[in-house]
Amino acid sequence: MTRIYLDYAATTPTDPEVVKAMLPYFNETFGNPSSIYSYGQETKGAIAEARSKVAGLINARDEEIVFTSGGSEADNSAIKGVAFANKSKGDHIITSSIEHHAVIEPCKFLERQGYKVTYLPVDEYGLVDPDSVRKAITDNTILISIMHGNNEIGTIEPIAEIGKIARDAGVYFHTDAVQTVGHIPTDVNELGVDLLSMSAHKLYGPKGVGALYIRKGTKLFPLIHGGDQEKGRRASTENVPGIVGLGKAVELAQQGMTEEAERLSFLRDKLITGLQERIDHSRLNGHPVNRLPNNVNVSIEYIEGESMVLNLDLEGICCSTGSACTSSSLEPSHVLLAIHLSHELAHGSLRFTLGKWNTEEDIETVLNTLPGIINRLRAMSPLAKKS
Amino acid sequence: MTRIYLDYAATTPTDPEVVKAMLPYFNETFGNPSSIYSYGQETKGAIAEARSKVAGLINARDEEIVFTSGGSEADNSAIKGVAFANKSKGDHIITSSIEHHAVIEPCKFLERQGYKVTYLPVDEYGLVDPDSVRKAITDNTILISIMHGNNEIGTIEPIAEIGKIARDAGVYFHTDAVQTVGHIPTDVNELGVDLLSMSAHKLYGPKGVGALYIRKGTKLFPLIHGGDQEKGRRASTENVPGIVGLGKAVELAQQGMTEEAERLSFLRDKLITGLQERIDHSRLNGHPVNRLPNNVNVSIEYIEGESMVLNLDLEGICCSTGSACTSSSLEPSHVLLAIHLSHELAHGSLRFTLGKWNTEEDIETVLNTLPGIINRLRAMSPLAKKS
Amino acid sequence: MPDPTSLYSEKVMEHFSNPRNVGDMENPDGTGHVGNPVCGDIMELYIKVDNNTITDAKFKTFGCGAAIATSSMVTEMVIGKTIEEALEISNRAVAEALGGLPPVKMHCSVLAEEALKLAIDDYLAKRDKEDGENE
């Protein structure tokens, strides 16, 4: 059975070209970039090249890019780093109720340390109202963190508008762009952000590497203290193969971004329409238009998400759900609850996220496979009979 | 020109077998370990296997191992994690004056946050006196952090003795074992440590991955907040290839550890003796006996380290120095100053660290090459004429 | 030994893929209803009792793979048992019969046990009531 992977938002396979670019840095050009002999200097050059590529993609300067171990570290560095370094200026942070855990949990940690955090609500499509940001700003606000594209429901937030508000108020603005970098334009100046997080494994790069954009002049403490690496902003021997991989992934992403986004949007819409046609008692989650090109998120009434995911897996289709399934809490996705879905619908959600290697046939297969599964599960459901 | 690499303490090439073990996890078995379908579960299994290997090497339980992005993150997690989580118990930390920057800098950060840190002196060989640890403990002491093997001068610290003292006093004890894990025995129970840091790229694993051992019951906050990964102790999509690589590296290290340590000790002593015979006005730094099997650190009078390193590089030999060379401060190594070396001798240090692929011929080559370089540089030195 | 490449044991997947005794039951002697949409699992369990022995059991479940498998397993386990024997079936026994459950899924086996107990309680209450009416 060939597997159909439709969970690219969870992680992407590393592009073979990326792996190829990384390979020499494991044991040929393997020196420590801090070393002064040529073995070391060669890896330093490779890092500089990757840095330029990443900076280029988001219209930043090379020295504004700090490599991290992934999106979560970038988010933690931005949020805790700004909070700790600007304590004397204020103790208030504004974020949204649909952020990734890598943003929410650092905020909760800071609350326990005495900071105040406003979690802005979103509308039924998952949009943050820029006006609500403006209203939430106080004299004590030191940071606003609103994600660029939501990883669950695919909604793209009005970052540029919020960026203007933040700039006017003189408040640092961070965006978690883990789901957008390499997929849709992410120009730090157009978006008006001071900090931006990205993660390689969401754009066909390797797991365990990411980057934080830090606008020149932004005051923040490092999360990992130690050596002089990354100009003292992030200690630790550089993950050279990983960084080279991120650079290569960014290069590949930049090459065909517009075409790929169009291709994926077409497949996405085909899947959305097909599901609406073939499955009654279902609804699309997230914004119908301001939406990541690769994201389809639907709630199927009367049945639970994990059981659908498992059945699809048995048919060779990989996707995910916002159901509580594997988390130790029994709560479904906070994002789905934030857009006012009932618990039942939140537990009954399915997310398909498309990528490079998906074809129209994949979509057909899903559309042909899913209705049978749903019928079988609905026949088992004590909720369905009540409809 | 074939290069002779003698800087294994800075970083090791990744063993080809390790790279081979990693490769399938880039784009064959690439699923997110948190996913419930089989693609994801397969990577979860791979992580569990690596965790067992790491736990096995240090005699820990699987669930006491948390994977990190390297040694620096492990050190930061241990030190800041314990400090923040145990604030109500006390605000005093004890460490030594020869720790790696990844330990010293978090301590300095904590000092700026109001904590008190004692930096214990060491003797001329770089040894911490366990009795000085005992005396430094107060009612407010919450953490002791003393490294296992020093990365510059190779001195092995009396960790087991200090472990007993920490246990008796009921104080958490962390050791930075980045230079020892996989090279000499590092049994967490024999050492009596509650926290232990390691880094894959120091034992022929990949850069960008490491681990922190956390003894069951130890109270500490995560450094990277977010998702549920690593049982909530370290968020972020797992670096699956990196973790698999660390597991493989640990497996290989364990297989031939005793023999390799003996082989390296022999080469090390050959180099030390040879240098003493052929180069006058030089001295060995670090402990003559309690010493990492692969570490040779010498100070050469009248000349500066970087110029020696560069000349050796021109002859194809890679090594390092404790001179200020590439750091932005003009200060030489704090470790060399801590063992009471004069500035001149500290600037004139050379470190050769041996590894898997070194042979007796490599040692001969160094012994034949270095004297000429030293003579040439001494002829240029305004200090030499004064001797 | 749990298979590290799968969330669930083979037995769980087998019951999940081919659940036994799914469906409604006409005039059940006892009905157990547990769970709610908030926690994501709802189970309904029906039993037929004849001469103090459970002769049939059916279930309907809204829930994850473990919820479906434990429902299926518990119905299979109770059929043929006396009321007293059935009351001794613990959630651990259900989980064990399935070759184990992941720790985060043990609550499903608890639900299955509860649904069974409630169905038996329902049967006993009805019987007592009938007995009372017959007096």
Next chain:
Amino acid sequence: MPDPTSLYSEKVMEHFSNPRNVGDMENPDGTGHVGNPVCGDIMELYIKVDNNTITDAKFKTFGCGAAIATSSMVTEMVIGKTIEEALEISNRAVAEALGGLPPVKMHCSVLAEEALKLAIDDYLAKRDKEDGENE
């Protein structure tokens, strides 16, 4: 463009490997001594002056690659220059003549400039003293 695979430019490495004008000088007309072991760089610069023109220069240096290369370069640059011309040699000029230096190494070019200035000062002081004696 700096070579990203090397800490230093080719020119620096060339001067480092084959430094010009190394050594002591008998009866120098001026001596400049800068630096100390604490910061890891010590330079001694000697000049011979004839008719207001620097006719020879020698150096001895304890220091890193950049320290040696800047010493070598500055001796090469001053030979043949008048005192006034030599005083105009800035640290930037030395660094540029070497094809640039890494930022953390610019201080070496400063040391080279200082050593030269001190050697010239020394020469001028001696000359003034001699002039005074001759009066």
